[in-house]
Amino acid sequence: MTNGIITALLAGFGTGLSLIVAIGAQNAFVLRQGARRHAVLTVVAICAVSDAVLIFLGVAGVGAFVTAWPAALTAVGIAGGGFLICYGIIAARRVLRPAPGAALTAEGATAGSVRAAVLTCLAMTWLNPHVYLDTVLLVGSLAADRGDLRWAFGIGAGLASLIWFATLGYGARLLSGPLSRPGAWRVLDGLVAATMVTMGGMLLARA
Secondary structure: HHHHHHHHHHHHHHHHHHHHHOOOHHHHHHHHHHOOOHHHHHHHHHHHHHHHHHHHHHOOOOOHHHOOOOHHHHHHHHHHHHHHHHHHHHHHHHHHHOOOHHHHOOOOOOOOHHHHHHHHHHHHHHHOOOHHHHHHHHHHHHHHHHHHHHHHHHHHHHHHHHHHHHHHHHHHHHHHOOHHHHHHHHHHHHHHHHHHHHHHHHHHHHH
């Protein structure tokens, strides 16, 4: 039984990691917050706890309910796509018109309010329909195949999320030196803008 639990945990960990380790709006936002050393713990906690909640819902069988209401997923896709495009435009504006002393915000503490970071992080997490498709439906269905070990599978997926976001958020501090240069910071903002607009457009197209 112990071997079965460990196997289920590792399977869940691998599945969760494969789904979350990708270039996306949420990861780009966490990277940016980590590089700026602003509200990192809060952002990492929101992402990890949100994933844990969604994984719990998926393992508990809520995925079947979401599938029965495709209109709700479409509405979330439209709202999320619009949000990502707006955020991308803001990032693009920073590239074209960087604020005075913008390079210093990569290391400083005055990089915007914690409230703004929290609201942005919540929106990127809960308005992204891919989160429901991947975390709730896919993880939930894979966990169901494990039978009585489905919760071990879910815990493994949740641990993968926690470790990834913590690594991304706090590991980004290693980039604080290069990002102290205005040119490098504008490149990062350009990548963020391209990612946001592209993903937002894809969400709207699919919706």
